[in-house]
Amino acid sequence: MDPADDPQPAAAAVAGRMAAAAAAWLDALDPQQRDLAQRPGPRAGTAAERERLRWHYVPTDHGGLPLGRQRPLQQSLAMELVATGLSTAGYVTVCTVIGLENVLDRAEGFPRGGGRERFRDPGLYYLRVFGEPGGTAPWGWRFGGHHVSLNDLVVDGRVRAVTPCFLGANPASAPLLGGGSLRPLGGTEDLARDLVRSLPPDLRARAVLLDRAPSDIVSGNRPRLPTGTEVAPGPDGGRLPLTELPLGLPAGELDATGRELLRSLLAAHLDRAPAGVVPPVDADTLHLAWAGSTEPGQPHYFRLQGHRLLIEWDDTQQGGNHAHSVWRDPEADFGLDALAEHRAAHHPG
Known part of the structure; x- marks a missing residue:
């Protein structure tokens, strides 16, 4: 080419x-x-x-x-x-x-x-x-x-x-001299919390699915994510399962402030990769789901999900000071879609 x-x-x-x-x-x-x-x-x-x-x-x-x-x-x-x-x-x-x-x-x-x-x-x-x-x-x-x-x-x-691209932090927050704190994923966490707390009561009720967060990301370290009618139960007895159809609040119902926060939250994950490598994702097509407290320092979980995107976050262990964050593409994890295209083009039959 x-x-x-x-x-x-x-x-x-x-x-x-x-x-x-x-x-x-x-x-x-x-x-x-x-x-x-x-x-x-x-x-x-x-x-x-x-x-x-x-x-x-x-x-x-x-x-x-x-x-x-x-x-x-x-x-x-x-x-x-x-x-x-x-x-x-x-x-x-x-x-x-x-x-x-x-x-x-x-x-x-x-x-x-x-x-x-x-x-x-x-x-x-x-x-x-x-x-x-x-x-x-x-x-x-x-x-x-x-x-x-x-x-x-x-x-x-x-x-x-x-x-899959996974980053975590334990501790999620640690003290620094001069009253500061080391929070490697803190900016991402703050964006998500600000987004949920900015919602009017009716929309927040649809985004916050549970008052208690699951103990870990629901997708775990599965090599493939659920498709069709498959369901991945949550780590706490399936209270927040992972399905192909997203749960939570559609991003299209957010106001301008909410959409801007959502775009920033999405970028905080996709910008892990070098610029121009990842195909763009339309934030307006995503769904937002939250579980647990919306108070800083308390155990919580959130999920962004849509076509070719799953982002999960949990900060529940050590009293809400142990964060997990994963970004996945259900169709392209590990490049399985690209490998199939390559084989079809270069090794047919």
Whole structure:
């Protein structure tokens, strides 16, 4: 394709930077490290593809080469690859979330156990490349650890998927000197709360579905979201299930102030990715759902849902000081739609 005719030139430019960074990182590894760092590219039904669709947001082995088993230069090259898949604000937020492992370690009394020397460990963030960066075949990469999961796929020289994209924070708020506080996801939380509290009573009653929030995001770490008549029950006995048809208040009923807040809230999630990579989402087609208290510092949950979009947030654990936030595309998570198109075009039959 002529670059001048590319409808998403940013997606191609970012893919090029990703490929260069991934190749540089892989070339810097020794053979044992590379055995952990790289798997075959996406192909339906293979063990490597099942591994690519596996993701977590808890402190477990996410698959790949952890930062703690890399030399400083290798770590820097790894983070250079991670940075290619994020905006500046997204990268700063991811780095802050990783650093919170040190804060959490102290808050929990520097615990031992869990089968490793250090339980809360900023070195336990794993990077893995699937396929050959920059080649003609689809390839991708995953970076994950406690409260971080980034999943990117490149097909036909363009970034075609950046979801599931998970960020969390524990603690969600921590004190800083001078009376300040560290809140990596605080701006997002404040936008959502301001939006719900701005609603007139009749609309707020339709947006706030429950007075008690579910204990976690409802979608969990499922590789695929419900379709058709499927239902994903909530973590508290299905009180707030996840269905293909959205629950809550249609955004089209918001006034001008509400719509502006909603657009800002949507941008706080989509702007994790580099500019121009993600297709635009019409905020007016979304539904807003809330559960729990609307008072700051109290456990709560919200959801934005519409065509090709699911955003979930919960801040319920540790008395409302432990946040989870996930952004997903029900049709394009892990680039499964782009891979199907690629196979149909290049490998028919």
